[in-house]
Amino acid sequence: MSHHSTLFSQARSLIPGHVFQKLAQRHKTGRASRKFGFKEQFTVMDFIQLADRPSLRDALCCLKAASRRLYHFGLKNVARSTVADANTTRPVGFFRDLFAEMYGLCASKAPKHKFRFKSRLFSLDATTIKLCLSLFPWASFRKTRGGIKMHVPLDHDGHIPAFVAITEARAHKSRIDRTLELPRGSIVVFDKGYVDHNWFQALGARNISFVTRLKRNVVCTLLERRLVNRRSGVTSDHAIEVATRGKPLRLRRTGYRDPESGRRYEFLTNQFRLSAQTIADICKDLWQIELFFKEIKQNLRIRSFVGNSENAVMIQIFTALTVYLLLAYQKFLSRLDISVQQLCQLI
Structure with missing residues (x-):
């Protein structure tokens, strides 16, 4: 079969295959699916981000229209219910660990920060993602509003997210400091x-x-x-x-x-x-982290979701940030003189 590599295939291939195998083995629950495992699930969610699809039904219709290329994507035609069930029941830990693996790859190629000192520099802040309370009743925030809060320490080497913690929207910022692990000798700036x-x-x-x-x-x-x-x-x-x-x-x-x-x-x-x-x-x-939040909200799908369960929302957020690291990794490898936002728009 002749192979013509697509932009989507090239972007996804930046994640080594052994990483998927290692994480799938770590987070397996019961009998593994032969047709739709963790890798295939991430591929579908990755496509939703890069192709900017508004819903799961729309994304699967687009993939079905490109059925001749699904083999090179590592996919087969899959039912919407299969993807929806996977997003609802499969552990978020796989996607959280995949994000961490991608950060390790990305950080090794990232350019250093602009300051003269050699210590690592991180900015710490949080942003609230608003949710419709009638569709996401588990994310109650106020009487008529729902939402979650995403805490991110931004690594100034390349301006990439180093860690992600997701809490309820009413949680105070100071609660996250107990779970934050930074390298010894580093500097962290926060409000x-x-x-x-x-x-x-x-x-x-x-x-x-x-x-x-x-x-x-x-x-x-x-x-x-x-x-x-x-x-x-x-x-x-x-x-x-x-x-x-x-x-x-x-x-x-x-x-x-x-x-x-x-x-x-x-x-x-x-x-x-x-x-x-x-x-x-x-x-x-510290203003760099505000620019980062603005960038991901404008270019990635983290304000509208293809599933209503808490598990599906977490999976989509971790996938979006992993895609951001994939784009940043491609930028660092190619030494492109454009921002991650411009690269996302280009793809």
């Missing part, structure tokens, strides 16, 4: 919603630095004043001590005035080696 002094203690014990905005109501003791270069915009650089349930916590408070807007900001960190100007630049780069 005021994640401020937790006990977590700061835990980060310091793991040799992880943090940078965040200072809350107005923080109670602290001034320990030391450092010299600053006010021409650079830095207005203050202090060593302070804040009280916690355990030992007193020694931190650094820096002030910065934006030369463009004239607004003054205060930052809190446990990083004493970097300059105050670098601390301000790191906190300013």
